[in-house]
Amino acid sequence: MSFSNDTTLKLDSRPEVPRTVVANASGEMAAGEEIKTATVGQVTVANPVMSARTVNVHYGEKHAIKDVSIDVANNSVIAFIGPSGCGKSTFLRCLNRMNDTIENARVEGLITLDGNDIYDRRQDVVQLRARVGMVFQKPNPFPKSIYENVAYGPRIHGLVTSRADLDEIVQTSLRKAGLWEEVKDRLDGPGTGLSGGQQQRLCIARAIAVDPEVILMDEPCSALDPIATAKVEDLIDELRENYAIVIVTHNMQQAARVSQRTAYFHLGELIEVGPTDQIFTNPRHRLTEDYITGRFG
Amino acid sequence: MSRSASADEQRRARVAASLKRRYGAERRFRLYGQLAVLVGLGFVALLFVSIFSKGYSAFEQTYVRVDVNYDPEVLDPAGTRKPEDLADGDYGAIVKAALRATAPEVESRAELKQLYALASNSAPRALQARIAADPTLLGRRESVWVLASDHVDQIVKGYIRRDESEESRGVTDLQIKWIDALRAKGALERRFNRQFFSGGDSREPEQAGVAGAVVGSFFTLLVTLLLSFPIGVAAAVYLEEFAPKNRYTDFIEVNINNLAAVPSIVFGLLGLAVFVQFFGLPRSVPLVGGLVLTLMTLPTIIIASRAALKAVPPSIREAALGMGASRVQAIVHHVLPLAMPGMMTGGILGMARALGESAPLLLIGMVAFIVDVPRRLTDPSTVLPVQVYLWARSSERAFVERTSGAIIVLLVFLLVMNGLAVLLRSRFERRW
Numbered sequence: 097m098s099f100s101n102d103t104t105l106k107l108d109s110r111p112e113v114p115r116t117v118v119a120n121a122s123g124e125m126a127a128g129e130e131i132k133t134a135t136v137g138q139v140t141v142a143n144p145v146m147s148a149r150t151v152n153v154h155y156g157e158k159h160a161i162k163d164v165s166i167d168v169a170n171n172s173v174i175a176f177i178g179p180s181g182c183g184k185s186t187f188l189r190c191l192n193r194m195n196d197t198i199e200n201a202r203v204e205g206l207i208t209l210d211g212n213d214i215y216d217r218r219q220d221v222v223q224l225r226a227r228v229g230m231v232f233q234k235p236n237p238f239p240k241s242i243y244e245n246v247a248y249g250p251r252i253h254g255l256v257t258s259r260a261d262l263d264e265i266v267q268t269s270l271r272k273a274g275l276w277e278e279v280k281d282r283l284d285g286p287g288t289g290l291s292g293g294q295q296q297r298l299c300i301a302r303a304i305a306v307d308p309e310v311i312l313m314d315e316p317c318s319a320l321d322p323i324a325t326a327k328v329e330d331l332i333d334e335l336r337e338n339y340a341i342v343i344v345t346h347n348m349q350q351a352a353r354v355s356q357r358t359a360y361f362h363l364g365e366l367i368e369v370g371p372t373d374q375i376f377t378n379p380r381h382r383l384t385e386d387y388i389t390g391r392f393g
Numbered sequence: 394m395s396r397s398a399s400a401d402e403q404r405r406a407r408v409a410a411s412l413k414r415r416y417g418a419e420r421r422f423r424l425y426g427q428l429a430v431l432v433g434l435g436f437v438a439l440l441f442v443s444i445f446s447k448g449y450s451a452f453e454q455t456y457v458r459v460d461v462n463y464d465p466e467v468l469d470p471a472g473t474r475k476p477e478d479l480a481d482g483d484y485g486a487i488v489k490a491a492l493r494a495t496a497p498e499v500e501s502r503a504e505l506k507q508l509y510a511l512a513s514n515s516a517p518r519a520l521q522a523r524i525a526a527d528p529t530l531l532g533r534r535e536s537v538w539v540l541a542s543d544h545v546d547q548i549v550k551g552y553i554r555r556d557e558s559e560e561s562r563g564v565t566d567l568q569i570k571w572i573d574a575l576r577a578k579g580a581l582e583r584r585f586n587r588q589f590f591s592g593g594d595s596r597e598p599e600q601a602g603v604a605g606a607v608v609g610s611f612f613t614l615l616v617t618l619l620l621s622f623p624i625g626v627a628a629a630v631y632l633e634e635f636a637p638k639n640r641y642t643d644f645i646e647v648n649i650n651n652l653a654a655v656p657s658i659v660f661g662l663l664g665l666a667v668f669v670q671f672f673g674l675p676r677s678v679p680l681v682g683g684l685v686l687t688l689m690t691l692p693t694i695i696i697a698s699r700a701a702l703k704a705v706p707p708s709i710r711e712a713a714l715g716m717g718a719s720r721v722q723a724i725v726h727h728v729l730p731l732a733m734p735g736m737m738t739g740g741i742l743g744m745a746r747a748l749g750e751s752a753p754l755l756l757i758g759m760v761a762f763i764v765d766v767p768r769r770l771t772d773p774s775t776v777l778p779v780q781v782y783l784w785a786r787s788s789e790r791a792f793v794e795r796t797s798g799a800i801i802v803l804l805v806f807l808l809v810m811n812g813l814a815v816l817l818r819s820r821f822e823r824r825w
């Protein structure tokens with residue numbers, strides 16, 4: 097294992113580096129900025145959709161995310177991996193401000209979407225969540241019809257004016273989610289009457305119906321069997337053409353299969369980020385290596 | 394580790410022994426449960442049997458047939474035939490004459506008085522109504538069934554025993570003789586008691602009805618429902634979904650739980666002080682009764698609604714919020730529909746309790762003797778449980794069966810209300 101620079105010292109003996117975000121006056125990230133970070137690997141990308149800089153999250157006293165900086169690239173999949181409780185979900189939920197709904201959660205740092213601070217007071221969370229969609233670990237379709245599930249987003253955001261437009265959106269979303277053939281004859285049937293894998297694809301269809309820019313997925317396949325998982329993975333690979341996707345997974349093979357970049361979290365810190373094949377074949381940090389070789393976690 | 398055969402044997406024997414004990418305990422436990430249910434059902438059955446056996450006879454009333462001569466000399470001495478003059482006629486004399494005709498042998502004033510007492514004192518009014526409806530009856534004769542007095546009714550129904558002394562039964566030997574004679578002639582009959590369902594309260598048992606109390610209960614509950622359900626649900630939604638969790642909301646929560654346990658009569662006192670004395674609303678009216686019962690049922694509804702909201706899986710909220718729904722949208726579109734059946738169950742329980750409540754209503758004066766059936770929320774009225782209480786307190790024997798009759802009506806009211814609510818709830822319930 098090769099340590100390329102001094103920021104990759106062992107965690108416990110890491111020197112206190114001042115972690116300041118270099119940003120220009122308007123709050124936008126400067127191109128080619130210098131980021132002081134303890135993370136090994138390449139945290140920045142060219143033209144990121146979303147960027148996080150020195151993000152810290154506290155749940156009351158608990159410091160759940162520590163100085164995480166990372167970019168999310170367009171038209172690609174980034175996988176978050178790491179042992180249970182390391183803060184993957186917490187960080188993911190920062191990206192569309194779902195942590196706002198948790199009473200004692202406190203988020204600090206800068207997170208931008210297309211260069212605009214999403215925690216800015218002028219940023220409307222409703223609008224943000226229309227642009228950054230989310231798919232949850234457990235399939236959670238609304239207890240309504242399949243049609244209504246997909247139509248809900250476009251409806252509340254006022255994206256359509258006619259029933260025909262809505263039908264169109266529902267159909268294309270279900271098609272993109274690879275569910276159309278299976279449900280086209282039972283659109284009025286209950287969404288919760290589908291199988292687990294179908295439900296999860298319905299949730300994905302629901303998320304893409306509002307045409308977001310980023311889709312966040314928190315362990316989307318953990319409740320699915322291998323066949324359903326394969327379908328969802330294929331789907332993620334297709335969706336990559338149009339969306340930026342962030343996926344949390346406990347399944348190393350899945351991360352290797354679907355993602356272009358992988359980020360390894362450990363105890364609230366972002367240890368290493370890099371191209372997926374490099375992370376899995378040649379991790380640069382010892383903790384990453386320990387984790388992916390199954391020595392702990 | 395190698396297993397020894399004898400140790401295995403021993404272990405199996407122990408498990409077998411403990412199994413026997415466990416099954417025994419299970420059987421006993423089931424038996425206790427069945428016994429408890431049986432005892433409960435037994436008491437309910439006893440209650441129903443005793444109430445129905447006592448009360449069903451209130452739905453029938455004894456009528457006596459009299460041959461009436463609508464004598465123009467008596468009814469319209471001036472001969473004007475104007476409706477207002479006809480209404481002023483001496484119908485009492487007509488009834489008396491008709492009764493005299495059933496027992497021509499009676500002469501003395503004392504005996505005549507006993508004879509006249511066979512018919513209810515509402516009989517003249519019944520005849521007056523017939524003439525008002527059809528003035529051409531004047532000068533003609535007809536056979537009319539009029540209400541018998543409550544004593545006659547009680548004798549006919551067997552509630553007053555003939556072997557009692559004259560004073561204690563309130564019916565003279567002579568009257569019993571006439572009653573038997575009338576019965577033999579077929580001029581005394583038990584008929585469906587329409588008055589009981591359409592009339593208001595009365596001092597005369599044979600004329601007393603529950604309609605006033607039923608309508609009063611209906612109005613009171615209407616006010617209670619319209620106020621307590623929306624307010625209760627709104628309060629629950631606010632406390633559960635919006636209010637910050639801090640010392641103040643904890644304090645509010647503790648107080649709501651305490652309020653649910655406050656004796657209802659205290660709410661009556663509060664209502665009397667606030668609505669009647671401070672705001673100057675009238676006493677004895679369903680509007681104020683409903684307000685008081687609203688105070689009483691609110692905590693129940695709030696607690697049930699909060700429990701229903703808590704039971705909605707958080708994943709549904711997350712799904713809605715994750716789609717970019719605002720908090721209100723997430724609640725209105727997804728959480729409330731799922732919580733509605735539970736909230737309605739709370740509402741039903743609250744309403745059922747409010748229907749049976751009498752103590753707080755006594756305090757705001759809904760215990761007054763009111764003959765008219767209320768038409769508005771601000772008409773003085775009483776409610777069913779208070780009517781039961783009023784009749785149970787009355788000394789006339791005929792009120793005993795009426796008390797049970799009113800309880801039956803109360804139970805039916807309750808069943809209808811619950812049935813409607815269950816129907817409504819099942820329409821709200823999502824089967825997926």
Ligand SMILES: Nc1ncnc2c1ncn2[C@@H]1O[C@H](COP(=O)(O)OP(=O)(O)OP(=O)(O)O)[C@@H](O)[C@H]1O
Binds near residue numbers: 155160178183187
């Ligand atoms: N609402 C909360 N209140 C307090 N602490 C929380 C809360 N949610 C998460 N935590 C804590 O924050 C830490 C990170 O949690 P998080 O859910 O992000 O982990 P994770 O990496 O997603 O784990 P997993 O892989 O098991 O899902 C954990 O130690 C957890 O106990």
Ligand SMILES: [Mg+2]
Binds near residue numbers: 184185186
């Ligand atoms: Mg998680």
